[in-house]
Amino acid sequence: MGEAIPNFGQFLESLRGNMSLREAAKKCGLSHAYIRDLELEKNRSTNEKITPSPDTLKKLSGAYGYPYTELMIKAGHLMEQDFSGSYLTPIQVDLTAVFYIEIGTKEIYCLNQITRITKSIESLRDFSQFLDLVDEHDFKKVDTNIYVNFQHIRKYDEHLGKLYFDSLGVGLSVKMSEPYQCKYHDLIYPQIATNNNTSYEITFGKNSMLQSLLSSVD
Structure with missing residues (x-):
């Protein structure tokens, strides 16, 4: 310190x-x-x-x-x-294939559908550099200690506040806390459309509630 x-x-x-x-x-x-x-x-x-x-x-x-x-x-x-320089030991992880990151008190967990990579947090210096790297790879903070790679989300259950990494919504998922659901609401659906190679349309329902619809591209 x-x-x-x-x-x-x-x-x-x-x-x-x-x-x-x-x-x-x-x-x-x-x-x-x-x-x-x-x-x-x-x-x-x-x-x-x-x-x-x-x-x-x-x-x-x-x-x-x-x-x-x-x-x-x-x-x-x-x-x-x-x-x-001489004793820098950055936390080295290929984040392109990581779906989400969970940060504990002593370790960082990087997960996708198949693997779980655990890295020790050796110092606050290394941790701060790792967070900079996380930002560069389009991860978003969705709860106190959870960062999600928005390039990999495929489905969103708005009622449960869950992000899924498969289009059917049956596999690995992460739950967002309510403040982040509000923060990223307008970003999530367009991102999912991009990830699934579908079009994104916005319509207004009978009660003027904004509804987000995804439709397949022919």
Whole structure:
């Protein structure tokens, strides 16, 4: 562990720039009140000092377009010398064939229909680099510790909140938590259409409820 830069909260506020707190909250999935607490570096209800977790910083990194590793260093979770080349041991996994990733306290599990690859988390440095790689391969966070490769989803059960990796919906599946169901609702159906090589149509039902329909391409 390192030490956070002075006035780290003000630095976060500068990254937000002209973006409103509510806009930032919508982009990163945190509450606007909590984002403001982070900028003030204290919980305004208890007046206690707060420090963002690595997971929170990951969300802010994506929302503000600022490198996650750099943000981790400035927050004091990592030190510059952690990245001095000779002893870097990145978590190496071919993510192109991985359907989803489950992150435990000490290990990372990469799964598809056939295999389950387990990798140990040796350091926070390696973990942060792995999350950067996950982002590059179009994985989306769908629950606290689960990331799904949207390039492989084939069916969505909206009622159960389940993503399937086969078009019949009988094989391997992952359940999304409710906030992520809302966040990715408009993305899921077009992605499934692309993955299944089908067309994507949108119609309005009798009650003006938006319905997503998939139809096969001749």
